[in-house]
Amino acid sequence: xxxxxxxETLDRRPVNKDGYINEWPEMGFVAMSSPYDPKPSIKVxxxxxxxxxxxxxxxxDFIDEFIADYAIRIDxxxxxxxxxxxxxxxxxxxxxxxxxxxxxxxSGITPAKMVEVINYLNVVEMMMGxxxxxxxxxxxxxxxxxxxKDDPVQIAADAAEGALRGFREEETTVGIARYAPFNxxxxxxxxxxxxxGVLTQCAVEEATELELGIRGFTTYAETMSVYGxxxxxxxxxxxxxxxxxxxxxxxxxxxxxxxxSGSGSEVLMGQAEKKSMLYLETRCLYVTKGAGSQxxxxxxxxxxxxxxxxxxxxxxxxxxxxxxxLLGLECASSNDQSFTNSDMRRxxxxxxxxxxxxxxxxxxxxGEPNYDNLFAGSNFDAEDFDDYNVxxxxxxxxxxxxxxxxxxxxxxxxxxxxxxQAVFRYLGLSEIxxxxxxxxxxxxxxxxxxxxxxxxxxxxxxxxMKRGIxxxxxxxxxxxxxxxxxxxxxxxxxxxxxxxxxxQTSAILDEEFKVMSGVNCPNDYMGPGTGYRVxxxxxxxxxxxxHIIDPNKF
Amino acid sequence: xxxxxxxxxxxTRLVIEEINAKGGVQGLSAGEQTTGNxxxxxxxxxxxxxxxxxxxxxxxxxxxxxxxxxxxxxxINGLSLExxxxxxxxGVEEEGMVPRVVKVLKTSDVCFMGLEAAKLSGSGIxxxxxxxxTAVIHQKDLYPLSNLELFPQAPLMNLExxxxxGKNAAKYVKGEKVTPIEGQNDPMVRxxxxxKAALMHIKETEQVDLxxxxxxxx
Numbered sequence: 001x002x003x004x005x006x007x008e009t010l011d012r013r014p015v016n017k018d019g020y021i022n023e024w025p026e027m028g029f030v031a032m033s034s035p036y037d038p039k040p041s042i043k044v045x046x047x048x049x050x051x052x053x054x055x056x057x058x059x060x061d062f063i064d065e066f067i068a069d070y071a072i073r074i075d076x077x078x079x080x081x082x083x084x085x086x087x088x089x090x091x092x093x094x095x096x097x098x099x100x101x102x103x104x105x106x107s108g109i110t111p112a113k114m115v116e117v118i119n120y121l122n123v124v125e126m127m128m129g130x131x132x133x134x135x136x137x138x139x140x141x142x143x144x145x146x147x148x149k150d151d152p153v154q155i156a157a158d159a160a161e162g163a164l165r166g167f168r169e170e171e172t173t174v175g176i177a178r179y180a181p182f183n184x185x186x187x188x189x190x191x192x193x194x195x196x197g198v199l200t201q202c203a204v205e206e207a208t209e210l211e212l213g214i215r216g217f218t219t220y221a222e223t224m225s226v227y228g229x230x231x232x233x234x235x236x237x238x239x240x241x242x243x244x245x246x247x248x249x250x251x252x253x254x255x256x257x258x259x260x261s262g263s264g265s266e267v268l269m270g271q272a273e274k275k276s277m278l279y280l281e282t283r284c285l286y287v288t289k290g291a292g293s294q295x296x297x298x299x300x301x302x303x304x305x306x307x308x309x310x311x312x313x314x315x316x317x318x319x320x321x322x323x324x325x326l327l328g329l330e331c332a333s334s335n336d337q338s339f340t341n342s343d344m345r346r347x348x349x350x351x352x353x354x355x356x357x358x359x360x361x362x363x364x365x366x367g368e369p370n371y372d373n374l375f376a377g378s379n380f381d382a383e384d385f386d387d388y389n390v391x392x393x394x395x396x397x398x399x400x401x402x403x404x405x406x407x408x409x410x411x412x413x414x415x416x417x418x419x420x421q422a423v424f425r426y427l428g429l430s431e432i433x434x435x436x437x438x439x440x441x442x443x444x445x446x447x448x449x450x451x452x453x454x455x456x457x458x459x460x461x462x463x464x465m466k467r468g469i470x471x472x473x474x475x476x477x478x479x480x481x482x483x484x485x486x487x488x489x490x491x492x493x494x495x496x497x498x499x500x501x502x503x504q505t506s507a508i509l510d511e512e513f514k515v516m517s518g519v520n521c522p523n524d525y526m527g528p529g530t531g532y533r534v535x536x537x538x539x540x541x542x543x544x545x546x547h548i549i550d551p552n553k554f
Numbered sequence: 555x556x557x558x559x560x561x562x563x564x565x566t567r568l569v570i571e572e573i574n575a576k577g578g579v580q581g582l583s584a585g586e587q588t589t590g591n592x593x594x595x596x597x598x599x600x601x602x603x604x605x606x607x608x609x610x611x612x613x614x615x616x617x618x619x620x621x622x623x624x625x626x627x628x629x630i631n632g633l634s635l636e637x638x639x640x641x642x643x644x645g646v647e648e649e650g651m652v653p654r655v656v657k658v659l660k661t662s663d664v665c666f667m668g669l670e671a672a673k674l675s676g677s678g679i680x681x682x683x684x685x686x687x688t689a690v691i692h693q694k695d696l697y698p699l700s701n702l703e704l705f706p707q708a709p710l711m712n713l714e715x716x717x718x719x720g721k722n723a724a725k726y727v728k729g730e731k732v733t734p735i736e737g738q739n740d741p742m743v744r745x746x747x748x749x750k751a752a753l754m755h756i757k758e759t760e761q762v763d764l765x766x767x768x769x770x771x772x
Contacts, residue, residue, distance in 0.1 A: 019747070021749050236699075268748070269663075270759030305745060341746070371741065376707065377740075455733045
């Protein structure tokens with residue numbers, strides 16, 4: 001066939017490099033509704049759910065049983081199930097029906113019913129729902145802070161800059177698993193050097209992550225993964241009960257935690273049991289609620305390449321975020337993983353959470369260039385900071401970030417680098433040279449930094465862990481090295497663990513370390529003239545982008 | 555990129571052909587389990603000798619996935635699995651250690667595969683290697699989802715990296731101070747490869763056989 005130049009041009013567009021696949025329910029490649037999804041039903045006998053979504057109790061798998069016993073309000077369920085799914089969907093977008101009223105109804109419905117409700121909503125209605133249902137009044141944002149070299153100095157500097165830019169949570173992970181403790185302490189120190197009150201975590205293997213938390217190297221945890229089919233749970237040597245136990249372990253030490261789930265994971269692991277991605281993810285969210293977690297990171301997350309490959313996949317992603325909010329969970333709404341070669345497509349995907357606002361719009365905006373992002377690339381990265389700030393300004397939307405001045409960026413990056421250098425020196429860890437701090441201060445990414453001796457770092461990490469170093473030792477090291485204010489900030493973060501208020505739903509801290517959560521700052525949106533509006537000081541902040549034309553210069 | 559699309563199409567077509575050969579999806583009732591449903595013809599390893607616990611302290615066991623060199627013969631970016639395994643083994647040998655390949659049938663998860671290999675290994679060091687090319691260096695006393703070195707982005711792997719994995723695994727056996735292989739990262743890997751990864755992993759998972767945990771492999 002003689003080729004059309006038009007079609008040839010279109011074929012070369014980035015969007016055509018992405019992977020797409022037709023719906024294939026037998027293998028779980030279906031977004032919102034599979035012919036094999038169960039129909040909603042409930043039967044209660046003597047205060048026990050004996051039938052759930054067409055399955056009798058004796059046929060329950062452990063996920064069904066966990067949901068029936070812990071995630072559905074048995075006293076409300078018969079009344080809630082009597083309300084039609086269409087009516088519930090309409091209430092979600094009706095500005096005259098309060099968040100509280102909807103949450104009460106939803107607390108009694110089953111996963112299959114929830115899926116039915118969400119299927120009635122188009123994306124605009126879902127955004128309307130999210131604007132009203134998210135837990136905290138003000139949206140916020142979370143950053144990924146990583147680099148290809150696992151360089152702790154760069155982590156500290158990027159964390160400081162990220163905090164300065166407005167991120168209220170920062171998450172790191174590792175290329176080399178054994179680096180985790182260094183990454184965690186560098187993130188802890190760097191974040192507070194940028195702006196006080198930022199929460200930090202290190203996403204690694206669960207037992208290691210718990211230990212880092214207990215030692216006070218992190219101030220929250222996020223990577224407790226749950227799955228929608230029993231087989232995937234079992235393959236990971238887990239059950240909903242073991243996750244609930246892990247959650248309790250964190251709670252016993254006063255650490256904020258949230259679970260992680262997301263559509264597509266069961267497909268990717270070949271265990272979707274022919275169900276739709278939304279149905280399986282809804283089961284995850286019920287498990288999360290039943291396990292007593294205050295929140296979830298979801299929205300397909302690392303499996304977005306699968307969900308985005310099927311029709312209505314990106315709609316499904318917002319749908320699952322909304323289910324989380326409807327269950328009263330804090331929702332850190334993904335946007336944290338690259339999934340497309342198309343700038344247009346990636347921006348459109350993020351608008352679904354950016355415009356209504358979620359508790360954390362990104363559960364990892366790459367605070368470094370994407371080549372350094374060890375979550376295999378985020379949907380937005382450090383090179384998009386100005387685009388993002390302009391989007392906030394264009395639409396008068398609070399995306400959780402703000403424009404910054406170059407001199408401030410350099411200052412906080414330098415302070416963070418020097419502070420980590422001092423702590424390493426005080427604790428007798430591997431050396432950080434002045435040249436390294438200097439390089440990192442002015443760097444964009446790890447291509448601009450001086451490589452460290454990895455093998456020596458790993459020996460030092462092992463030694464530090466053996467010596468039983470904790471967060472308190474870091475406070476002491478900072479205080480005795482001339483970083484009193486930073487020491488005070490990290491001590492204040494550790495104190496949160498004793499106070500415990502930041503374990504409430506959707507908590508972040510302000511710069512005075514005061515908690516803002518869904519409890520003391522609840523979302524009160526009920527249509528125009530209500531809820532959170534971008535105005536006052538915050539609007540001035542958003543407006544102040546660089547590169548503004550000065551009329552006096554003409 | 556064109557080649558990648560062709561791989562998707564080819565894999566999809568093969569899987570669909572197999573479904574049709576089995577009487578099509580309409581033939582399956584709604585309640586039927588999907589796991590191990592025989593969508594691909596499942597290879598039986600009944601009668602194969604179960605892999606032995608190693609005693610040689612110089613040994614590095616390489617645990618390959620259930621579909622390795624049988625249902626799947628090339629990694630996600632087209633490297634022949636024969637070449638891949640040859641390079642891993644060569645890397646181990648270059649450091650004076652002894653490689654042994656086992657096929658892990660009880661799981662298709664790379665970390666659990668690597669841990670099984672490490673436990674079977676006389677030295678306690680093992681390598682997990684999925685058929686799509688994802689690899690891990692594991693040690694028998696680590697948590698399953700922890701590792702010594704992980705290579706999560708299979709599309710970025712080449713034969714030199716596989717050789718280096720063999721070498722580093724051998725160096726861990728010798729108790730040397732090992733510099734981990736420098737990480738690689740392509741932020742577009744998910745957009746370009748995740749659907750393919752899912753299809754290949756489905757194929758691998760279909761070959762999981764809980765009745766025979768692992769067998770000796772070549």
